[in-house]
Amino acid sequence: MTEAAAPDPLDFLVLDALLSDEERLTRDTVRAWVRDRVLPEIARWFEAGILPKELARELGDLGLLGMQLTGYGCAGSGAVAYGLSCMELEAGDSGVRSLVSVQGSLAMHAIHRWGSEAQKREWLPQMARGERIGCFGLSEPDFGSNPAGMRTRARRDGSDWIIDGTKMWITNGGIADVAIIWAQAPDGIRGFVVPTGVPGFTINDIERKLSLRASVTSELVLSGVRVPTDAMLESASGLSGPLACLCEARFGLLWGSMGAARTCYETALQYAKTRVQFDRPIGGFQLIQQRLVAMLLELQKGTLLALHLGRMKEKGGLHPAQVSFGKLNNVRVALDIARSARAVLGASGVTLEYPVIRHMNNLESVSTYEGTEEVHTLILGQAITGLSAFD
Amino acid sequence: MRIVVTVKLVPDLNAEKRIDPTTKRLVRTGMETVLNPYDEYALEAALQLKAKQGDDTTVTLLSMASESLKETLRKALAMGADDAVVLSDDALAGSDVAMTSAALAQALKKIGFDLVICGGLADDGSTGGVPGAIAEHLGLPGLTNARHLEIVGGTIKAQRETDSGYQAVTCPLPALVSVTMAVGEPRYASLKGIMGAKKKTIATLSGSDIGFENRAPKTELLSFAPPPARTKARIVEASDGATGARAIFDFLRERKLV
Numbered sequence: 001m002t003e004a005a006a007p008d009p010l011d012f013l014v015l016d017a018l019l020s021d022e023e024r025l026t027r028d029t030v031r032a033w034v035r036d037r038v039l040p041e042i043a044r045w046f047e048a049g050i051l052p053k054e055l056a057r058e059l060g061d062l063g064l065l066g067m068q069l070t071g072y073g074c075a076g077s078g079a080v081a082y083g084l085s086c087m088e089l090e091a092g093d094s095g096v097r098s099l100v101s102v103q104g105s106l107a108m109h110a111i112h113r114w115g116s117e118a119q120k121r122e123w124l125p126q127m128a129r130g131e132r133i134g135c136f137g138l139s140e141p142d143f144g145s146n147p148a149g150m151r152t153r154a155r156r157d158g159s160d161w162i163i164d165g166t167k168m169w170i171t172n173g174g175i176a177d178v179a180i181i182w183a184q185a186p187d188g189i190r191g192f193v194v195p196t197g198v199p200g201f202t203i204n205d206i207e208r209k210l211s212l213r214a215s216v217t218s219e220l221v222l223s224g225v226r227v228p229t230d231a232m233l234e235s236a237s238g239l240s241g242p243l244a245c246l247c248e249a250r251f252g253l254l255w256g257s258m259g260a261a262r263t264c265y266e267t268a269l270q271y272a273k274t275r276v277q278f279d280r281p282i283g284g285f286q287l288i289q290q291r292l293v294a295m296l297l298e299l300q301k302g303t304l305l306a307l308h309l310g311r312m313k314e315k316g317g318l319h320p321a322q323v324s325f326g327k328l329n330n331v332r333v334a335l336d337i338a339r340s341a342r343a344v345l346g347a348s349g350v351t352l353e354y355p356v357i358r359h360m361n362n363l364e365s366v367s368t369y370e371g372t373e374e375v376h377t378l379i380l381g382q383a384i385t386g387l388s389a390f391d
Numbered sequence: 392m393r394i395v396v397t398v399k400l401v402p403d404l405n406a407e408k409r410i411d412p413t414t415k416r417l418v419r420t421g422m423e424t425v426l427n428p429y430d431e432y433a434l435e436a437a438l439q440l441k442a443k444q445g446d447d448t449t450v451t452l453l454s455m456a457s458e459s460l461k462e463t464l465r466k467a468l469a470m471g472a473d474d475a476v477v478l479s480d481d482a483l484a485g486s487d488v489a490m491t492s493a494a495l496a497q498a499l500k501k502i503g504f505d506l507v508i509c510g511g512l513a514d515d516g517s518t519g520g521v522p523g524a525i526a527e528h529l530g531l532p533g534l535t536n537a538r539h540l541e542i543v544g545g546t547i548k549a550q551r552e553t554d555s556g557y558q559a560v561t562c563p564l565p566a567l568v569s570v571t572m573a574v575g576e577p578r579y580a581s582l583k584g585i586m587g588a589k590k591k592t593i594a595t596l597s598g599s600d601i602g603f604e605n606r607a608p609k610t611e612l613l614s615f616a617p618p619p620a621r622t623k624a625r626i627v628e629a630s631d632g633a634t635g636a637r638a639i640f641d642f643l644r645e646r647k648l649v
Binding site for chain 1: 462465466469579580581582583584585586588589
């Protein structure tokens with residue numbers, strides 16, 4: 001066996017070689033945009049609790065909004081290119097990636113998959129350009145992991161629908177032009193495309209978050225909101241509609257979480273090589289090396305997993321439980337990596353001078369939304385035993 | 392209208408560069424190759440002109456490079472160039488400014504153009520001599536250091552950067568311009584651009600295709616050396632800010648820097 005070149009600490013298993021030229025160019029482009037537009041400002045945005053809305057236009061110009069969808073101004077990219085984009089965006093900040101996930105994988109995906117031709121033409125091209133922002137109203141104050149119990153109701157009034165209810169923890173809510181609202185209709189759970197400006201629709205942003213601060217999270221209150229009959233997503237019936245969208249978003253964040261983890265690992269590695277204690281770089285101490293190597297192992301394995309799931313998705317699709325596998329594992333290890341990186345940075349790790357605590361706090365939300373660890377554990381438990389622990 | 396943008400492929404800016412002591416040439420293998428960053432500004436200028444001129448304007452990339460590196464041009468195609476031509480010939484390796492500019496001029500004659508746009512400098516060679524020399528070979532007006540370009544009828548108007556401001560100059564097309572970084576930040580490739588780029592053509596021309604054979608560089612590299620190691624920094628220690636500032640000021644004044 002001839003000896004290969006010494007591994008690159010930042011691409012230890014040469015995963016780069018598993019990508020096509022086009023995928024690499026996509027990744028490099030998103031990385032450059034994040035470097036130029038996000039990294040110089042993100043600590044300030046996070047501290048101020050803002051995400052400039054004009055970023056959406058720029059993301060639209062790049063073609064990242066609904067990039068995995070075809071037609072209607074969407075790029076129609078492969079699953080791996082989409083995953084890599086999420087990874088690069090989240091290497092910047094989970095908030096920026098969340099904007100893209102919710103716009104593309106939830107709101108646009110719902111319209112693209114379940115909407116009428118008229119709904120697609122009405123919304124998708126402008127959403128792809130970032131001129132209109134979408135949000136996705138599924139969770140409620142009392143129904144998070146158990147969306148089937150939702151209290152939001154849609155009832156007929158002549159040919160119109162009247163929607164009443166409250167949606168909670170809605171990413172992009174406060175900047176959204178349109179909301180996909182899931183509600184109990186007489187024939188089960190139905191989705192509705194609701195412009196946020198209609199009478200009776202109130203949006204309250206959630207303040208005082210210590211996570212995903214560079215992201216808008218809102219409560220949507222619908223009080224007698226009247227929409228025409230064609231606002232309903234006709235082909236979505238039951239909970240499978242919103243769950244299919246969530247599965248798309250989970251795919252993006254099983255990649256994205258590896259981006260956040262990568263930034264934490266790289267920051268900790270750099271810090272450990274330069275921070276001197278006891279007259280030597282702390283990277284030379286066994287306990288620090290153990291942390292760094294544990295990060296490296298999980299980061300490389302998680303990235304390989306993301307890539308494997310991406311290739312499977314491109315070939316024939318993924319079962320939701322396989323996506324749960326990725327979401328559960330990758331977000332969990334990303335959070336572990338972030339916490340360990342925080343420890344390597346010592347006191348510096350708690351400041352916004354370094355990206356680590358920002359990622360660490362963000363990942364607390366990422367661990368919760370799109371299915372908690374507990375829910376994904378039970379999905380996997382059901383998948384391997386055939387026995388549901390939910391009921 | 393056909394705009395041709397000359398593009399050099401250079402080693403990644405962050406790569407550690409090495410010169411082969413035998414050939415005295417930069418070792419280009421084993422490191423990532425990127426578009427010369429100055430040429431990205433030339434492409435940006437071309438794409439801005441194309442956007443104003445309309446669809447019948449095309450932007451062609453011209454690069455003198457090893458054929459094995461030609462895929463590096465996909466990024467420029469993804470940014471919006473329409474097609475690319477690579478002038479590739481072992482006999483061109485090690486070209487100097489004179490030979491490079493003569494070869495590119497011949498290639499330009501072959502592919503045809505209304506306007507040639509060059510970056511002001513190559514990140515690796517850093518001579519800045521090629522644009523002017525191409526213009527000379529082709530007998531074209533050469534507007535160098537342009538910060539702004541505008542096509543009006545059959546002429547090009549340029550603002551040339553100078554130390555004290557800029558000159559407004561104009562000349563009839565065909566012409567050659569080189570641009571500065573003030574033309575605008577190079578755009579990001581869009582995802583659609585990236586996906587469309589793989590369908591765009593990268594044609595290859597050899598020396599014999601353009602009638603450029605049996606030429607030799609006019610200059611010879613005698614020796615090379617790494618930059619001298621930096622002398623150790625002097626650390627000014629001071630009890631307070633004012634004293635420290637004074638010490639730095641005196642240091643600078645001694646050297647007539649302030």
